[in-house]
Amino acid sequence: MRKANEILHEDRRHQILDAAQLCCARTGFHQTTMQDVAAEAGMSPANIYRYFASKDALIAGMTERDRARILQDFASIHDAPDMLAALEGLARKHLIDEPCGAAVMALEIWSEAARNPAVGAMIRGIEAAVHEGLCDVLQKLKQQGGVAPGVDLDAVARLIGTLVDGLFKRRALEPDFDGEWAVAAVLAATRAALAGQIAFNPTSAAVRDDVLHAAHP
């Protein structure tokens, strides 16, 4: 009896996902046809169905792989000596080195996540994991004495994550997006937040007044 070639099978899956990613960055999930993907992958449309049960499954597979890579990146810096430098490296990779299509892909994934329950759940899961990872990094920074006392690390992580989301969006849409500025901005905001110079908590009126007056010297 002849048995299936596992390695080839996995290779073909990646080949198809690569093709799909290219197509989708170019024309979007729902404007990309299976024939487009097949042509890009250099095979017949029918053959794709040997590797993915449906177009939806292909979309899900693509988003999963795309986001998992980000998560993986995060895991890889867990024991870096200089946390801030590692963070900068991560920002640099995703905001400068990575091809711009990756940012377009992110937009595509986000809008899909807003209404495709399967994709939505996956994205929420991965983003939660990224948030956790970021919190861990900040915690480690704190242990190294790089954080002012009383700083809400969870809020800082949320701020950074949100800022990076916004930067991804702008990278995808602005032709003259400045990646260097983006990386610098993330780091500057992170440093300010960790130094306790961003007063998040809106319930503490005292803090608010404090900063308000600081802004009106």
Add this chain to the structure above:
Amino acid sequence: MRKANEILHEDRRHQILDAAQLCCARTGFHQTTMQDVAAEAGMSPANIYRYFASKDALIAGMTERDRARILQDFASIHDAPDMLAALEGLARKHLIDEPCGAAVMALEIWSEAARNPAVGAMIRGIEAAVHEGLCDVLQKLKQQGGVAPGVDLDAVARLIGTLVDGLFKRRALEPDFDGEWAVAAVLAATRAALAGQIAFNPTSAAVRDDVLHAAHP
């Protein structure tokens, strides 16, 4: 002779755009059919074509109206007495009061802008105008003495805009999104930036070292 009723015509256009917006927030631009829009608007698909030349035109009309409203909001605070309060009001409106579908719509528009040249150009135009408006507001704040010397207002505006973009994305995707926190975060970041506590400029090595050492005391 009978002449066309301009008012009715404009009303119908809005009625169709409203319906389209509802449908698209629900299922996305390219998964929404003209029959869906027609059903939502309470008319036949054919009738839509009396008001919009094509589905693309309908999409363009929708995005244009949606984004123009944001721009309009910005123009309306131009001569508010308390600029920061006005800014907070704006943030509050779009991050809390407005229905959550508006944020989903924004995601949809972004991903469309990434590959539909017409929509892309429009979005870039409007976002540039919003940036200008924000710069004006900050300039006014500076004249009122609310800004530390040497602060790059353009960079601050970019930071705020990017942060708000990220918050829109999270509002659309996170079921337990905290609007109050979001508004507070925007204001806190704005205040810190205006107080000169966020060191943007990456070209000045001195500043970088300075902050780096501040984070490692």
Add this chain to the structure above:
DNA sequence: GTATAGTGAATGAACGTTCATTTATCAAGC
């Protein structure tokens, strides 16, 4: 009576998916 507002059914192309079929590859038997 004429132009506007609106409709229902039809059209034709596009597209996801299936299926009968072909081609390539491997393992076993000689």
Add this chain to the structure above:
DNA sequence: GCTTGATAAATGAACGTTCATTCACTATAC
């Protein structure tokens, strides 16, 4: 090592549906 057969891998041509768009037609207002 060569043949053989079974199965994996891949294909091309359909199929059935969906959907944007059109058009002949009705109803309404002036």
